[in-house]
Amino acid sequence: MVQTVMTIAAEDEMPVGKRRSSLIRSPQFSSLVILIVLLAVFAIADRNFLSPLNISNMMAFLPELGIIALGMTLLLTAGEFDLSVGAVFGLAPVVVMLLVQNGGWAIGIALLAGLVLCIAIGAINGLIVTKIGISSFLVTLSILLVVRGAALYITQGFPLKSWDQPGFFVTLLAGSFNIGAFRFYTSLWWFIGLSLLAVYVLRYAKLGNWISAIGSNRSAAVARGVPADAVKIWLFILTSVLAGLAGMISAFRISAASPVAGTGYELEVIAMVVVGGTALTGGRGTILGTIVGALMLRAIRNGIVLVGVPGLAYNIFVGVIILAMLILHALLQKNAARS
């Protein structure tokens, strides 16, 4: 009996020999190979690509989209997605800063209010999708417009100066430290910690089994007593909160909160997730793949600039590389299904 399409969910339950052969065929493995090839190509094309400064640079940006991608992976595995993450990324810090600067709120309380706001947005997405039964594409697209519009309206379109006094929260979200010649931000710890949690939940926890089952066949999961709607609502909330967290991290790091921050992030995040091997149709999700996908998109964006692709042609390359990745996945899966 040949294990065909690999999923993270099934991987731990296999005997070692079989595990090895299906690992090589798994989508996250092919993504990893492509990532290594990409890194090698960029490193050869430009020596500065692997310089401590450039690596530090990539690592500074990586967690911000990567954190959102973790939530998006779980949501996609459950069969839904969220287009409002980029807008939430922009709105959360803007609201927090307005409360601090115009409302005179303490930063801690304002951050708490930002958290509540993200929970509310996620809950609205989740409730409309599950209880009214409108597709998440339409719901979160509308919410994207509402949230982005709100950010623009309350700031009148002007960026705000962010909180730049050193203190507990800035250190917590955007502090930095040096390891040798490398400079890392605390956000990297957030990303690593949240990644480990997400791997645990999706692979080993009861909840992960439910998430995959819901995305794979919702009515089957419901028939077994899995609270599908509740799980989806919580995943929408989680994704929104992670988007808000990423927005705060970014705003603290650059000491500015812009109402247009995060524009287009939703598509980039979804690209990271699917390039990593998570199925857009639900049921099959891989956090390790998403991490590889996040690294890959970061490396592409960074490497392309270093290699000297003209700025205006840059998105062409990003799009083509993503498409090539997806085609490769599809071909690998077809192959696997045939064997």
Add this chain to the structure above:
Amino acid sequence: MMQEVLRLQNLQKSFGSVCALKNASLTLKEGEVVALLGDNGAGKSTLIKAISGFFPIDRGDIYVRGEKVSIRSTREAMDLGIETIHQDTSLAPDLSIARNLFLGREPVNLKWLGVFAPLDLAKLRDAASALLKRVGISKKLDADALISTLSGGERQSIAISRAMQFAARVIILDEPTNNLGVEETHGVLRFVKEMREAGHSVLLITHNIHHVFEVADRIVVMRRGEIVAEQTVADTDLLTVESLITGADLSSLMKRAL
């Protein structure tokens, strides 16, 4: 006298203007196999979905062991001991056989972690293998194989072994022999008999009247959302049942049924 396990009284259910269930009443006793018959769209699946908590009923009462219950979710139905194998096979194709067998009732360590509790993977695999062996399909199937790699008949067998696993009071099978080969079909019928011998009650929906005569004790016929006839298998024959289902010669049949 055998004890009553499940009693439905005047169940009603409409989908918009479609009245899928009107005044359906039915009793199921311990160790009894009841066949629920009726043409396409008669309301059979709707009736069993109401019992298994898929959707709320508009009106009517459900009694389990003489006690009135309200079944608001599939979980509540399962907790009452009602296991259902639905017509559209209720398995998640992207999950392994083992994970499907225990979906919703996963063995976990550190139970206090709730939904975040880690699965007991060793127990999951062992129990799944043991179960597959019991159903007699362990030779062909590996507990770690994904459902998407199985044939329709194999999937049906998995769904049935899952109902066996949790050996419920009431087992509901909605057209379980659909798409099955000869051998698998006999497996299902054998399973129904085994369940009866073990004292479980079985509600069997099927379009195959021969199967009915092979395993059922009693038949209940539905037409347009209503239960139009109820007979013990010993007191009837194939032709009568067939005409009951199609509703040919309605007036004389109604008299006989009453």
